[in-house]
Amino acid sequence: MEIKKGIAVSPGISIAKCLIMDSEEYRIPKRTIKPSQRMLEVQRARNAFRNAIDQLTDLNASQSDFADKNIKDIFAVHLRFLKDRSLRKQITDFIYSESVTAEYAVSTILREIASHFTKVKDTYISERAADIYDIERRILTQLLGNKREAIGNLTEEVVVVARELSPTQTAGFDKTFVKGLATDAGGRTSHTAIVARSLGIPAVVALEDFTEIVTGGDTVIIDGNRGIVILNPDESTIEQYQQFSQEFLALEHKLDALREKPAITRDGVQIKMLGNIEFPEEAALVLEKGGDGIGLYRTEFLYLNSETEPTEEDHYKAYAETIKVFKHRPVTIRTLDLGADKYTQSRRLAPEPNPFLGLRSIRFCLQNLTIFKTQLHAILRASVLGNVKVMFPLITNLQEMMQAKMIFRDVMEDLDEEGVQYNRDIEVGIMVETPSAALVAASLARDSDFFSIGTNDLTQYTLAVDRGNERVSTLYSAVDPAVLRLIRTVVQDAHKARIDLSICGEMASEPDNIMLILGMGVRTLSLAHPMIPEIKQIIRSVTIEDCNRVARKVLTMNAERHISSYLRDATRKIIPEAF
Numbered sequence: 253m254e255i256k257k258g259i260a261v262s263p264g265i266s267i268a269k270c271l272i273m274d275s276e277e278y279r280i281p282k283r284t285i286k287p288s289q290r291m292l293e294v295q296r297a298r299n300a301f302r303n304a305i306d307q308l309t310d311l312n313a314s315q316s317d318f319a320d321k322n323i324k325d326i327f328a329v330h331l332r333f334l335k336d337r338s339l340r341k342q343i344t345d346f347i348y349s350e351s352v353t354a355e356y357a358v359s360t361i362l363r364e365i366a367s368h369f370t371k372v373k374d375t376y377i378s379e380r381a382a383d384i385y386d387i388e389r390r391i392l393t394q395l396l397g398n399k400r401e402a403i404g405n406l407t408e409e410v411v412v413v414a415r416e417l418s419p420t421q422t423a424g425f426d427k428t429f430v431k432g433l434a435t436d437a438g439g440r441t442s443h444t445a446i447v448a449r450s451l452g453i454p455a456v457v458a459l460e461d462f463t464e465i466v467t468g469g470d471t472v473i474i475d476g477n478r479g480i481v482i483l484n485p486d487e488s489t490i491e492q493y494q495q496f497s498q499e500f501l502a503l504e505h506k507l508d509a510l511r512e513k514p515a516i517t518r519d520g521v522q523i524k525m526l527g528n529i530e531f532p533e534e535a536a537l538v539l540e541k542g543g544d545g546i547g548l549y550r551t552e553f554l555y556l557n558s559e560t561e562p563t564e565e566d567h568y569k570a571y572a573e574t575i576k577v578f579k580h581r582p583v584t585i586r587t588l589d590l591g592a593d594k595y596t597q598s599r600r601l602a603p604e605p606n607p608f609l610g611l612r613s614i615r616f617c618l619q620n621l622t623i624f625k626t627q628l629h630a631i632l633r634a635s636v637l638g639n640v641k642v643m644f645p646l647i648t649n650l651q652e653m654m655q656a657k658m659i660f661r662d663v664m665e666d667l668d669e670e671g672v673q674y675n676r677d678i679e680v681g682i683m684v685e686t687p688s689a690a691l692v693a694a695s696l697a698r699d700s701d702f703f704s705i706g707t708n709d710l711t712q713y714t715l716a717v718d719r720g721n722e723r724v725s726t727l728y729s730a731v732d733p734a735v736l737r738l739i740r741t742v743v744q745d746a747h748k749a750r751i752d753l754s755i756c757g758e759m760a761s762e763p764d765n766i767m768l769i770l771g772m773g774v775r776t777l778s779l780a781h782p783m784i785p786e787i788k789q790i791i792r793s794v795t796i797e798d799c800n801r802v803a804r805k806v807l808t809m810n811a812e813r814h815i816s817s818y819l820r821d822a823t824r825k826i827i828p829e830a831f
């Protein structure tokens with residue numbers, strides 16, 4: 253049994269056999285084996301080669317006579333390579349001399365060969381490196397069983413273990429079978445963590461080297477409440493965790509009873525609780541958990557889940573489905589936040605050196621007007637179906653916001669010409685998630701109907717800490733004094749301009765932060781649906797007077813460490829049962 257500590261990003265407990273997913277760029281970790289296991293690994297490698305040959309032979313036979321001759325040629329080359337005795341001998345020798353797993357030996361030897369090919373000047377030969385990688389992939393698929401490819405065809409419950417997962421991979425998981433996630437990389441507000449939370453899959457990230465000690469099929473406990481994973485737990489630990497899991501579900505059930513109760517403080521101040529969603533199907537879950545509408549619809553997930561570019565109709569259908577759930581309650585549609593860790597890097601020909609500082613979000617839309625206008629067209633058409641608001645992400649200055657609004661007006665004019673109905677008074681707001689926007693919030697407020705503070709990015713950009721990088725995750729905190737000063741500025745400027753203000757970053761779903769947030773004058777929160785009941789319970793347990801006192805004190809403090817421990821204590825005093 254081995255216990256690893258990471259960062260808890262999605263609550264809940266799961267116990268299941270693990271399935272390792274490795275991205276293609278990621279090397280198979282070196283795992284040494286006992287000398288007595290070497291025979292077994294050699295046999296595994298042999299079987300993998302044999303199965304790969306059978307698979308390729310079948311594939312070749314299934315090609316029609318008219319199939320592209322190039323494809324047949326490629327199969328022939330791959331087959332010849334797989335049948336090469338000297339290659340297999342090299343792999344066997346490596347397993348014996350280094351006492352390593354079959355997958356490590358296969359990957360190392362084949363990559364060595366590929367790298368020799370790459371160095372050859374003749375392009376025909378250097379391009380053969382891609383064939384070697386393909387062959388490597390084929391054999392590893394055999395060795396890793398269904399770990400790599402069958403994620404879409406699961407028939408039993410698993411916890412997925414990976415070095416890292418993209419938001420797209422995570423969004424594609426079938427919740428019925430994927431019961432938990434554990435990754436070596438990642439941070440609390442990485443998009444993968446956000447998606448796991450939305451799907452309600454317990455997850456722990458930033459485990460550093462977990463993939464190096466785990467083997468497919470090992471039993472793993474994921475404790476998404478405490479940020480712990482336990483590898484090959486003993487019987488008594490499993491029993492203990494089954495008990496924790498039941499207690500957690502009972503607590504969730506109890507909190508669900510708050511659904512009908514208002515989010516109102518003990519001294520009678522009403523707080524609006526909205527939901528963050530990535531997919532229209534989540535809208536019903538937000539309602540079920542007692543949400544008053546949608547404060548952040550991350551529409552870029554329309555792109556992430558599809559191989560082809562969404563059409564205007566795809567956009568419209570997704571928005572209409574969401575709006576239908578909330579009727580006249582607000583649905584805030586954020587325009588595409590593509591870029592950074594979402595979509596563009598994997599699909600672009602030339603990846604950016606600093607994608608989080610690159611062509612991301614509103615910048616991407618302003619340079620890809622067809623994509624942007626298609627979305628705005630769909631949002632405006634959907635605006636007659638309910639209470640729709642539109643929100644631009646990652647605004648950094650006034651000019652950018654005015655440019656986005658101008659394009660929005662152009663699309664309105666197009667709709668006028670086409671005689672299509674839309675809501676002319678639709679509210680248009682922005683996300684304040686860059687330090688520059690926070691610092692010029694007063695001027696942005698003059699032309700915005702509302703602000704939503706995106707603390708995930710605001711923290712990342714203020715502190716210069718990558719929100720998804722586990723190596724700097726201890727430096728990432730939304731309650732760092734620098735971030736709090738910016739939030740205070742934004743709240744004050746929004747109040748002065750009398751525009752609505754909400755917080756939609758993960759900060760608003762952390763129980764310890766709620767008193768501070770309310771004390772800073774925020775009255776609307778938008779968060780992932782699984783967290784709504786717990787946060788509502790906190791709201792119902794505090795008075796605004798308590799919250800004001802907490803915020804006043806925190807804003808005099810200079811060290812993040814002191815702030816977070818003060819907030820923990822303050823919350824614990826008010827609702828000890830939550831801990």
Ligand code: PEP
Nearest residue numbers: 685706707708709756757
């Ligand atoms: C944020 O940055 O706080 C936010 C809510 O947007 P996202 O997490 O999608 O970047």
Ligand code: MG
Nearest residue numbers: 685706708709
């Ligand atoms: Mg953001």
